Amino acid sequence: MNPMTxxxxxxxxxxxxxxxxxxxxxAGPCIIVAGxxxxxxxxxxxxxxxxxxxxxxxxxxxxxxxGRSIPFLIxxxxxxxxxxxxxxxxxxxxxxxxxxxxxxxxxxxxLVESVLREIDQGxxxxxxxxxxxxxxxxxxxxxxxxFSGLLNAMTIILVGxxxxxxxxxxxxxxxxxxxxxxxxxxxxxxxxxxxxxxxMVIIVQLIQITGDVWIRARSHxx
Amino acid sequence: MSDPIFRLTHVSKTxxxxxxxxxxxxxxxxxxQRGAFLGIVGTSGAGKSTLLRLLNLLEAPxxxxxxxxxxxxxxxxxxxxxxxxxxxSTIFQHFNLFHGKTVLDNIAFPLxxxxxxxxxxYARARELIEKVGLQDREGHYPSQLSGGQKQRVGIAxxxxxxxxxxxxxxxxxxxxxxxxxxxxxLLADLKRVYGFTxxxxxxxxxxxxxxxxxxxxxxxxxxVEVGTLKEVIQREQSVLKDHLLPLNKDAAWxxxxxxxxxxxEHPETQTDLLSTLAGxxxxxxxxxxxxxxxxxxTPVARFQVRFRPRHPQTQVDVGQxxxxxxxxxxxxxx
Numbered sequence: 001m002n003p004m005t006x007x008x009x010x011x012x013x014x015x016x017x018x019x020x021x022x023x024x025x026x027a028g029p030c031i032i033v034a035g036x037x038x039x040x041x042x043x044x045x046x047x048x049x050x051x052x053x054x055x056x057x058x059x060x061x062x063x064x065x066x067g068r069s070i071p072f073l074i075x076x077x078x079x080x081x082x083x084x085x086x087x088x089x090x091x092x093x094x095x096x097x098x099x100x101x102x103x104x105x106x107x108x109x110x111l112v113e114s115v116l117r118e119i120d121q122g123x124x125x126x127x128x129x130x131x132x133x134x135x136x137x138x139x140x141x142x143x144x145x146x147f148s149g150l151l152n153a154m155t156i157i158l159v160g161x162x163x164x165x166x167x168x169x170x171x172x173x174x175x176x177x178x179x180x181x182x183x184x185x186x187x188x189x190x191x192x193x194x195x196x197x198x199x200m201v202i203i204v205q206l207i208q209i210t211g212d213v214w215i216r217a218r219s220h221x222x
Numbered sequence: 223m224s225d226p227i228f229r230l231t232h233v234s235k236t237x238x239x240x241x242x243x244x245x246x247x248x249x250x251x252x253x254x255q256r257g258a259f260l261g262i263v264g265t266s267g268a269g270k271s272t273l274l275r276l277l278n279l280l281e282a283p284x285x286x287x288x289x290x291x292x293x294x295x296x297x298x299x300x301x302x303x304x305x306x307x308x309x310x311s312t313i314f315q316h317f318n319l320f321h322g323k324t325v326l327d328n329i330a331f332p333l334x335x336x337x338x339x340x341x342x343x344y345a346r347a348r349e350l351i352e353k354v355g356l357q358d359r360e361g362h363y364p365s366q367l368s369g370g371q372k373q374r375v376g377i378a379x380x381x382x383x384x385x386x387x388x389x390x391x392x393x394x395x396x397x398x399x400x401x402x403x404x405x406x407x408l409l410a411d412l413k414r415v416y417g418f419t420x421x422x423x424x425x426x427x428x429x430x431x432x433x434x435x436x437x438x439x440x441x442x443x444x445x446v447e448v449g450t451l452k453e454v455i456q457r458e459q460s461v462l463k464d465h466l467l468p469l470n471k472d473a474a475w476x477x478x479x480x481x482x483x484x485x486x487e488h489p490e491t492q493t494d495l496l497s498t499l500a501g502x503x504x505x506x507x508x509x510x511x512x513x514x515x516x517x518x519x520t521p522v523a524r525f526q527v528r529f530r531p532r533h534p535q536t537q538v539d540v541g542q543x544x545x546x547x548x549x550x551x552x553x554x555x556x
Contacts, residue, residue, distance in 0.1 A: 125318065130311070133335070220365050
């Protein structure tokens with residue numbers, strides 16, 4: 001008789017959950033900062049926009065499209081040399097951060113760009129007619145005026161990142177996704193599979209509800 | 223005597239979109255006098271918005287030059303432009319308030335971007351909130367305000383830098399007629415207090431009649447006519463006058479040789495002159511059409527009058543009538 005029951009592996013589950021949260025906590029903010037930077041740049045340098053740089057825009061927008069078109073699993077493999085060179089290993093949650101950031105920043109950049117394009121042109125012209133600098137236009141007008149839309153985009157991208165950690169887990173990053181495959185699937189503990197999925201659902205719900213509540217609280221600022 | 227705050231010399235503006243050039247302004251020469259309440263009127267697409275956008279630096283002219291207080295706008299560097307834009311503010315048709323900021327922060331914004339300390343800019347903003355009548359609204363967001371209240375915020379925001387010129391881009395076109403009047407009254411009051419020049423673009427002759435002392439008519443990128451309302455109504459032939467004091471006189475029966483089209487600048491006393499004239503020259507008269515409009519607060523009348531001899535055998539000497547009327551400072555339109 002095998003004395004092992006699914007409860008035996010619960011400590012491993014908690015460790016895996018901590019790894020997942022760690023990956024989201026590090027990769028999430030990196031994606032948001034990088035995506036806001038790239039997205040705002042795309043918005044500003046687009047043809048007909050505030051400071052058009054058509055050649056640079058074309059280059060950047062192509063890079064973003066290429067980034068978005070590579071399936072995440074393949075991106076992880078492609079990035080192995082870079083991950084090893086920077087982190088020193090290709091295994092574990094720290095190693096997963098680089099593919100997560102590079103994999104999800106392009107999509108978030110595109111979301112940011114489209115949110116910024118939604119801003120009423122009149123408000124931007126009003127700000128320009130007051131003599132704002134480029135820096136003030138970005139940080140005092142563009143980003144604050146589109147904050148609700150940006151929150152929505154952040155919610156979408158963080159939920160995507162949660163999914164990404166699970167995929168990365170399957171190729172050695174650890175975390176709940178890895179745990180579900182290893183213990184739930186390969187060792188036939190249906191309970192552990194259920195707990196893993198349940199944990200992912202809870203994380204996604206927490207992110208989505210936080211985003212929704214925050215956006216609703218700002219409804220009069222739109 | 224003439225002290226223009228703006229002087230536009232041979233100003234043209236051409237837009238190139240999709241390889242076709244459209245001329246929005248075509249060789250415009252214009253002097254705008256300090257202290258004027260100027261209405262720039264024209265149909266949509268006439269170029270009046272473009273003209274305003276040249277003045278608040280949202281566009282640069284393709285040719286020609288614009289001088290503000292003798293200073294060429296094209297010669298301004300970044301710092302100079304910022305300084306200029308604190309002297310020339312704009313309010314907009316759709317208000318263009320920042321939705322993520324409170325009324326107080328919206329109004330204080332032009333000072334915030336100029337690095338004025340918080341306490342100082344809020345104090346100044348509260349002063350203006352009172353001037354535009356929005357007490358108790360300083361913590362509200364724009365989405366919680368009515369159109370008229372939003373434009374009051376827009377006006378306060380424009381005035382916080384203490385500008386010399388207030389540009390109004392169809393500022394009342396999104397408001398109902400009642401609110402339009404209160405906003406125009408507010409502008410006139412504030413103009414009296416602060417002494418700025420108002421340049422207002424509009425397609426509404428009602429707005430010009432109600433608020434402006436000077437008008438510019440612009441059509442297809444060219445200036446058709448310029449003048450103070452007082453000058454304009456004294457011109458024998460004037461497109462501006464025909465818009466300001468329109469008269470229905472197209473029917474053939476209204477256009478005999480004995481019919482004169484008259485403008486009474488002081489209708490309260492001058493209209494009596496018609497009976498005096500009839501008595502003095504032995505004529506009868508009838509009014510074929512007419513109206514009294516207020517230009518600013520002053521009523522001006524335009525009547526179409528037909529003169530007939532009292533005795534059937536005689537003729538009306540139209541030249542004599544004309545001279546008599548002109549002597550009484552009544553404008554006879556061509």
